Amino acid sequence: EGLLLESGGGLIQPGGSLRLSCAASGFTFSTSAISWVRQAPGKGLEWVSAISGNGAGTYYADPVKGRFTISRDNSKGTVYLQMNSLRAEDTAVYYCAKERQWPPDPFDIWGQGTMVTVSS
Amino acid sequence: EIVMTQSPATLSVSPGERATLSCRASQNVISNLAWYHQRPGQAPRLLIYSASTRAPGIPARFSGSGSGTEFTLTISSLQSEDSGVYYCQQYNNWPPGYTFGQGTKLEIK
Numbered sequence: 495e496g497l498l499l500e501s502g503g504g505l506i507q508p509g510g511s512l513r514l515s516c517a518a519s520g521f522t523f524s525t526s527a528i529s530w531v532r533q534a535p536g537k538g539l540e541w542v543s544a545i546s547g548n549g550a551g552t553y554y555a556d557p558v559k560g561r562f563t564i565s566r567d568n569s570k571g572t573v574y575l576q577m578n579s580l581r582a583e584d585t586a587v588y589y590c591a592k593e594r595q596w597p598p599d600p601f602d603i604w605g606q607g608t609m610v611t612v613s614s
Numbered sequence: 615e616i617v618m619t620q621s622p623a624t625l626s627v628s629p630g631e632r633a634t635l636s637c638r639a640s641q642n643v644i645s646n647l648a649w650y651h652q653r654p655g656q657a658p659r660l661l662i663y664s665a666s667t668r669a670p671g672i673p674a675r676f677s678g679s680g681s682g683t684e685f686t687l688t689i690s691s692l693q694s695e696d697s698g699v700y701y702c703q704q705y706n707n708w709p710p711g712y713t714f715g716q717g718t719k720l721e722i723k
Contacts, residue, residue: 529712538699538701538714538715538716538717539650539652539658539701539703539714539717540714541711541712541714544711553709553711554711555710555711556710589657589658594660597708598705598708598712599663599705600650600660600663600703600705601648601650601658601660602660602669604657604658604659606656606657607657
């Protein structure tokens, strides 16, 4: 069974930048699409961004478009989320999640999440 | 954007009884709908995809039904570990992206 492990979260001031990482193991990473999904404290799930297995396709939710960039390094089995111009409303637990298959499909493997707090 | 609406917001059911959770899509999503279960402090877990197919390892007491805009998750013979929040997700409208319902909190009496 596959595993995903997020890292890189923390406390950041508004307007700052942060890069999250998602390290994968136990499945064929290079053919697997990966998404980032976030959950604000006490709130529901919100899809943030997705990247196809070969990295050619990247997709973003409107609230983060132009500020966040998703990328991957298949040689390292890792997906990244570069977050710039952070706002208070970006405060959330950020999960990376693997899609069952591509084109878009539900998420069958989730990481444990990493907390991002945007505050002065 | 497709809006997913779940009902009820909270459900309280006794152990051994049945729970029925609903999810409505603002547009036709065919059968491209999934259900997840999330316990406090944990990541979501995929239960159902394609509206009615159980994910590997999911007990048979979980069943999904529906198509188009109306969907139901039924949990028969509730157990204490079934408590938590249940989310539906549509994956038909791609791009622009996935949308989740706001969740139904299931409490076991």
